[in-house]
Amino acid sequence: MKQLRRISPLTVLLAATLGLELQVQANELQKESEQAVKAFQQADSTMNKLITDAVGYAIFPSVGRGGFIIGGQRGKGLVYQKGKMVGKAKMTEINIGAQVGGETFSELILFETAEALRDFKSSNWEMSAKVNAVAAAEGAAKDAKYQQGVAVFSLTKGGLMVQATVGGQKFKFKPTE
Numbered sequence: 001m002k003q004l005r006r007i008s009p010l011t012v013l014l015a016a017t018l019g020l021e022l023q024v025q026a027n028e029l030q031k032e033s034e035q036a037v038k039a040f041q042q043a044d045s046t047m048n049k050l051i052t053d054a055v056g057y058a059i060f061p062s063v064g065r066g067g068f069i070i071g072g073q074r075g076k077g078l079v080y081q082k083g084k085m086v087g088k089a090k091m092t093e094i095n096i097g098a099q100v101g102g103e104t105f106s107e108l109i110l111f112e113t114a115e116a117l118r119d120f121k122s123s124n125w126e127m128s129a130k131v132n133a134v135a136a137a138e139g140a141a142k143d144a145k146y147q148q149g150v151a152v153f154s155l156t157k158g159g160l161m162v163q164a165t166v167g168g169q170k171f172k173f174k175p176t177e
Contacts, residue, residue: 029061030085033078036061036106040155050144050151054110056081056117058089058171062157066102071095075107079173081117087175089120093168104157109150116149120173127152127169 036059041047051057056079063075072094079087091107111117119125127150144151 032061058109060107112146
């Protein structure tokens, strides 16, 4: 006969605390993501139409970047399809080249087609070197051109970074449960 293991009250409390902490982090990321989208829209009044017309988008509210010869960046974000959150994403980049400094910025990736969004959601997606980020400023979205099904916008939050590097952003997607 199998013996049932007793679960201690401490184990239950720890599990509940961890679950609550994860929920708080998820809520904070969603709040930061909504604020970042509003910041892009405030920086460029034509951005709203581009976001609305896109099949989907990924928003990374706070990406940290830094380096001295070897550098990198990392950020967490949310992915939306037709206005509904469909998952989370992580972005990383390691690069090498002439660089010094550190900064934080927000990044918005718009997907023009269902195929481009599907490719992103397949995880382990890497941004092509042919795709350039456009600094969000008034009118930038109106003149934006999709490259390989994506348009990328960045909005500096703080810091100073000078770089001429070789590297590419890599993304991992995790669907919401």
